[in-house]
Amino acid sequence: MNTFISIIVIFGLLVFIHEFGHLIFAKRAGILCREFAIGFGPKIFSFKRSETVYTIRLLPLGGFVRMAGEDPEMIQIKPGYEIGLLFNNQGKVRQLIINNKSKHPDCKVIQVEKIDLEDKLFVSGYIDDQEDLITYSIDDKAEFIYDEQATQIAPLDRQFGSKTKSQRAMALFAGPMMNFLLAIVILAMYAWLAGTPVNESVVGDVIEDGAAIEAGLEKGDEVLAIDGQQVETWQEMTAIIQSNPNEPLDFLVQRGTNQFEVTITPDERVGPDEQVQGVVGIYQQTEKSLIGAVAFGFTQTYEFTKLIFESLGMLITGQFSLDHLAGPVGIYSYTDEVATLGFLMLMQWTAILSVNLGIINLLPLPALDGGRLLFIGLEALRGKPIDPQKEGLVHFIGFALLMLLMLVVTWNDINKFFL
The missing domain is CATH 2.30.42.10 (PDZ domain)
Structure with missing residues (x-):
């Protein structure tokens, strides 16, 4: 039980710090972040603050920050649709009621002729079969209301793809960067406690x-x-x-x-x-010295980073086999061993895992932060972005292969530790 709690706390911390890095730098770039999630699958707990919904999900195998423009918008309004409009004090549309308009008796129902939710931010249409075309401005923070669930619109200037290459690269790099910073802080704390x-x-x-x-x-x-x-x-x-x-x-x-x-x-x-x-x-x-502890945090993080890169090099050259890789089962088993050695050793182990997570995410593999950074680099070399559909296909295939590798590694872990 203690090992299970240790795993949840360690993985939760590593994922939280990683995704928090993405979130902070995406928001600094002006990107609309719809959701900050720890875990995958069904929601266990959620709350909304400002523009972002913060969720904890059932499967503690990672996390994500859902940025506007990275996925197709869930709601599309086409000419001929009837929607309800609610307005703010400035006379701009603040809510677009897609269905259940009867639950919003104050809304103004309009049959859409034209609508632009990304650039000009307006909606034109007809009210009560009137012949005159009426146009309303839409607030840049307006919301769709569908099945009584609110979803904020994402103008082009709030979408990931509209930002500069450096802003997008920093939003992606920030996750692994935060893992390295976490390792430095943990190791400095370790050195302060242990000397x-x-x-x-x-x-x-x-x-x-x-x-x-x-x-x-x-x-x-x-x-x-x-x-x-x-x-x-x-x-x-x-x-x-x-x-x-x-x-x-x-x-x-x-x-x-x-x-x-x-x-x-x-x-x-x-x-x-x-x-x-x-x-x-x-x-x-x-x-025990504050300066010495901080220096120890930096030097040990560097040593762990160098050691992991050396191990990756040996894996590529065939000196290591897949049997040397550890998946969730293997990490659980190793954490169990480390937990018996005390809190200070568990701190070191957490720092090692944090460095490892940062490095793995920076590898130029599809679906990882490093793979997406590679596409931004290619965009800089070509002078124009890669076709989003082609890039999405590459990331999808890469994600499928990573999941296959995870299954192989997990099976090896089960054979190694339990069979």
């Missing part, structure tokens, strides 16, 4: 039953030299220790105002690269 490593050859703490504690080393001891070789940094000290498993080493140690020598024989341990390394059982010293 940032100090790059000095000072013992931060000693492990019980380790070679160091048996030799008499204590927290705060500074190692000056090993086997006559001077050391000043943690990396210099650990490099010598790791390269000499089961080899007695003479440590020159400073404790307060006293110096003394002690012989320590590093124990053997198999490292991440499957090589045998020496360990003596000491931790690196840490300190």
Whole structure:
């Protein structure tokens, strides 16, 4: 149960931050954002603020921001239709009643002759079979009322496609960007809580039953030299220790105002690269510093980013197979393992997932933010936009292939963890 709650909180945070980036920069560009959704499928909860409906949906597998102009308008009014009109204080149409006009007795019923809801914003028609054509201006924030549900109209200047290439690109890039910023913030908070490593050859703490504690080393001891070789940094000290498993080493140690020598024989341990390394059982010293924590957030985000790109490169070159990829089931299993290690490790894991989400979305694949940015780049090179129908078809095919890949990865996860 704790793992399930952790997954919901982590995924909810990652998706919220990602989509919030899209929302904020789309609104800054003047794009009408109809809906901000966490999850897919049926709505569980929704409320409207300003022009946007905020919803939580049943399937917590992602989210979206529905921007005007990205999907075909749901309601079209053609010549010959009878609609009801309600007006604001300036005499402009503020609501267009599509059906159930009887529920709006104050509306003025008009038989539409011409209507423009994107550019000129007007409606012309006839009232009560009068011969005179009457024209009304439409407010740029007017609403359709269909089945008593209001939908705001989207003039051209409020649609995604009407914005400059830089505005559209920023609205798309903002989602992944926010994931990187989230990782930086989480890792900075982690470093503030746990402390940032100090790059000095000072013992931060000693492990019980380790070679160091048996030799008499204590927290705060500074190692000056090993086997006559001077050391000043943690990396210099650990490099010598790791390269000499089961080899007695003479440590020159400073404790307060006293110096003394002690012989320590590093124990053997198999490292991440499957090589045998020496360990003596000491931790690196840490300190709590705001500047150090912020720096740690940036540097660790960079290291995670580099590591993920290296893994993607190995996947492309065939050094990794699809078996190494993890889908929702695999992430759930790994989160379960990390959650047992404590809150701080869960923070690091969340940061890794956030970086991963940002990178994946920036890949130049159809249906992802990176694929859509690629089309904007092609538009800049060609000097004209790609045919929207062709672009939509490419994204549809890409989305279908991504879903197929997700199914394959999920099946591999099930076989790996449960079968």
